[in-house]
Amino acid sequence: MDVLVIGNGMAGYKFCEKMLYKSNPHSVRLTVFGEEPRPAYDRVHLSSYFSGTSAEALMLAPAGWYLDNDIDLHTGELVVAIDRERKLVTTQHGKTAAYDKLILATGSAAFVPPIPGTEKDGVFVYRTIEDLEAMTAYAPKARRAAVIGGGLLGLEAAKAVLDLGLEAHVVEFAPRLMPRQLDEAGSRVLQRKLEALGIGIHLGKNTAAIEGETGISRMVFTDGTALEVDMVIISAGIKPRDELAARAGLAVGPRGGIVVDDLLRTSDPDIYAVGECALHKGMVYGLVAPGYEMADVVATNLTGGSKVFTGFDMSTKLKLIGVDVASFGDPFCVSVAHHPVVLEDSVKGVYKRINVSADGRQLLGGILVGEAESYNMLLQTVKNALPLPPAPEDLILGARGRGDGGSSVMRLPDEALICSCEGVSKGTVCRAVAEKDLSDVKGIKACTKAGTGCGGCLPMLSDLLTEALKAQGKTVRKTLCEHFDYTRQELFDLIRVKGIRGYDHLLTEHGKGYGCEICKPAVASMLASIWNEMILRQATIQDTNDRYLANIQRGGTYSVVPRVPGGEITPEKLVTIGQVAQKYGLYCKITGGQRIDLFGARVDQLPGIWEELIAAGFESGHAYGKALRTVKSCVGSTWCRFGVQDSVGFAIEIEERYKGLRAPHKLKSAVSGCVRECAEAQSKDFGIIATEKGWNLYVGGNGGAKPQHALLLAADLDKDTCIRYIDRFLMFYIKTAEPLARTAAWLNKLEGGIDYLRDVVVHDALGIGAQLEQEMQGLVNTYRCEWREVVENPQLRSRFAHFVNTPEPDPTIQFQEDRGQRFPVKW
Amino acid sequence: MNTITTDITWFRAAPVEAFPENGGACIKLGNDQIAVFNFTARNEWYACQNLCPHKMQMILSRGIIGDTCGEPKVACPFHKKNFSLTTGENLNGEDYRIKVYPVKVENGEVFVGVGNEISDQW
Secondary structure, three states: OEEEEEOOOHHHHHHHHHHHHHOOOOOOEEEEEOOOOOOOEOOOOHHHHOOOOOHHHHEOOOHHHHHHOOEEEEOOOOEEEEEOOOOEEEEOOOOEEEOOEEEEOOOEEEOOOOOOOOOOOOEEEOOOHHHHHHHHHHHHHOOEEEEEOOOHHHHHHHHHHHHOOOEEEEEOOOOOOOOOOOOHHHHHHHHHHHHHOOEEEEOOOOEEEEEOOOOOOEEEEOOOOEEEOOEEEEOOOEEEOOHHHHHOOOOEOOOOOEEEOOOOEOOOOOEEEOHHHEEEOOEOOOOHHHHHHHHHHHHHHHOOOOOOOOOOOOOEEEEEOOEEEEEEEOOOOOOOOEEEEEEEEOOOOEEEEEEEEOOOOOEEEEEEEOOOOOHHHHHHHHHOOOOOOOOHHHHHOOOOOOOOHHHHHHOOOOOOEEEOOOOEEHHHHHHHHHHOOOOOHHHHHHHHOOOOOOOOOHHHHHHHHHHHHHHOOOOOOOOOEOOEOOOHHHHHHHHHHHOOOOHHHHHHHHOOOOOOOOHHHHHHHHHHHHHOOOHHHHHHHOOHHHHOOOEEOHHHOEEEOEOOHHHOOOHHHHHHHHHHHHHHOOEEEEOOOOOEEEEEEOHHHHHHHHHHHHHOOOOEOOOOOOEEEEEEEOOHHHOOOOOOOOHHHHHHHHHHHHOOOEOOOOEEEEEEOOOOOOOOHHHOOEEEEEOOOOEEEEEOOEOOOOOEOOEEEEEEEOHHHHHHHHHHHHHHHHHHOOOOOOHHHHHHHOOOHHHHHHHHHOOOOOOOHHHHHHHHHHHHHOOOOHHHHHHHOHHHHOOOOOEOOOOOOOOOOOEEEEOOEEEEOOO | OOOOOOOEEEEEEEEHHHOOOOEEEEEEEOOEEEEEEEEHHHOEEEEEEOEEOOOOEEOHHHOEEEEEOOEEEEEOOOOOOEEEOOOOEEOOOOOOEOOEEOEEEEOOEEEEEEEOOOOOOO
16 A cells, blocks of 8 residues: 655654554555655754754654655655546656555644735744744844744744843733633733743734834834834744645635544545644644644554544643643633632742532643643543542642652553553553563653653653552662662761761661672762761772772873862962972873863872872862862953952852862852853852852753753852852752762752752751751861871871782883873773 | 682782771782782682773772672772672673682781682783
């Protein structure tokens, strides 16, 4: 059978995937014509293109996937004619192809309202990667951009405008935002949130014209007002691409859309339509999930199965510019008897409304703005007509601390649809977990495809996984390793409360076996974070870097990093570093943290090197430890004409305070002297940026493989308050993180996220602020330079030898020269 | 396999105090380097080649020791490859292994036993 698909968007792609999955090998030949120059990509997450996601990363499948599966894909080919008599299509380049069954997945185009001026340079639509590229190219010429359309897609476009660095405005014809999802009150809450982010919201505005001589200069509205803008993005809805179908004589709706029946057949029984081009019972569905469902229905029927499309729930949840918005079931209940239950918290910017049936037994639908954690449960309650609790308001009063988020998921019936994009039920997920022995959400995604569409069900998958594993009697507690049946946090508390100071003591009393390379360094780190005793008192539980207070490198030599607080260094100290490097033949490199790294020191040379460095006033830089590394700084107000505060001075103060602090993982920090952020503080575990009024404190940033911007914890702080908050933040992290979790990973997993962290650190919601500060002060007071102790202690010093039966160095160490310096030979 | 043969020569390594508790140190025997471990927690001594066969680094004596399900092991500091201290087998399922040697302690001195056939192996 020759199956021909016109359109390689999300629905067209999904159809191919379903056909491959359902059909017998070689029974179907699939040919696909796509108008866009590239294979199908994820249009739902299009706005992430502006925050750095590449076009490649948005691809639903790599080009090779089509080849591997014998799908004949033609991109950049617009089909211009269908010959229904001969069952043949023709493209604009004159290519022809025959079909037995034809699938129209032509999607939609942006609807451009008939406003004078939409043809001008500087007016864009928001739909394809090419549209985004055009916007990106134009943005440097613009300052203020307006989005016409305050619906779901329009607000996505506004986010894109912000990401492009422009001032953003949203113009909506209706008196409220997201008119299909939100009521007036919900819209008000969302509006306040968006305005706080600097987006101008203009409701009830009908654009009369877009004006400008060269390019555009302003929008004029029918009420006589105007808005000065130099860029306009139109996102006022979609228009089904039905022109090809219409030309072929297929029935189309009066307002667009290819008419289909419950089998998605058009008026020609050999031609089907799926996705945004289809008009089913008067509805065009502009969401991905119904498109996928339509693809599944057609694929099922073409491969011998039987399934009908009966309409689709339009419930949706999304994060708009950081604000959760959800609408489910019947959000308005305009003509249905019901009792609305409403929660509005204008301080936090949260609005929740649920519609309860007149008899109080069923949930009909609702709206969530500002917090949508309960969305999945609420949606399932509607879909499965689950009985409501006696006090339905409990459903929206927030789940934190109640601890039933997981178990409630188990109350759902097996057929409850968890992932509506892929149509995966709870039963399927639980069976996969049990039968395939899955232990993480990644495994569930791979086996069932659940969670691979919009991603909205991921929190629910995680809950299901936990509960399904529990049902199998598997614990999901992250214990340290086979030697300790405790989590890091539990061990941390045990060590503190019981006053345990040695690894052996802890293992004897609370562990089993003889330990390993996982629990020994983890416990060493906790002991250091709690008691701050010289770590070499228990040298053999330390990782090799901590054991030799230096960083092991290829070839078995070590590198040495003296502390250079804030990156400020005197010429005299620079000379000393140079002399030491010369004397020991060390390779020199400037680090990313404004320090100097000296490579190639043999283990027996380390104490001698440090003796000279310490004599010149240097201290250990702890580059070898899961500890505070460096506090980078820009020159700030002392030199820089833009600086508003003394960033170097503050960086030095911070580095001096936290030097030697050991944590679950390394800690990096930076202080910038103004908003230009030259010290890159937002990529650090904690970063500080000067403002006119004081200092902004950011936490949870990361560079590395998964870069992540730090989040603002508190703004315009004075120095003392800033330090107090850092004390609290660091101690809270040290006490609760898993081993080897950086602050970014820890914060991502912290229930309640940055808001909860702010509650703990700034508002002291747990009442532990003073204790955290006191514990940190204890660590600050007990700081000693480890290298000074080694240099001054002959017994410790004697451990720095390669052999214990001869003073010879390791004879196998070999170097080669390049660019005037020494390197280890390759391994 | 263990290299205990009937032809063992015992070499004096160093006094007991030269080896940290529950840790190792390296000794030089001719041109060979041997890692010796003072596994105090088990009241045992172990010895193996100092060379980690994964990236050919002279390093195992600086590794953390411990056990996997009761089997004593050393973890290489470079990439945490685990080796059994009794058989020399790689415990991560990779197909390289290390030589292990018998150890004895007499009058506060540690001795390592070397079979006559292995000395010029590296």
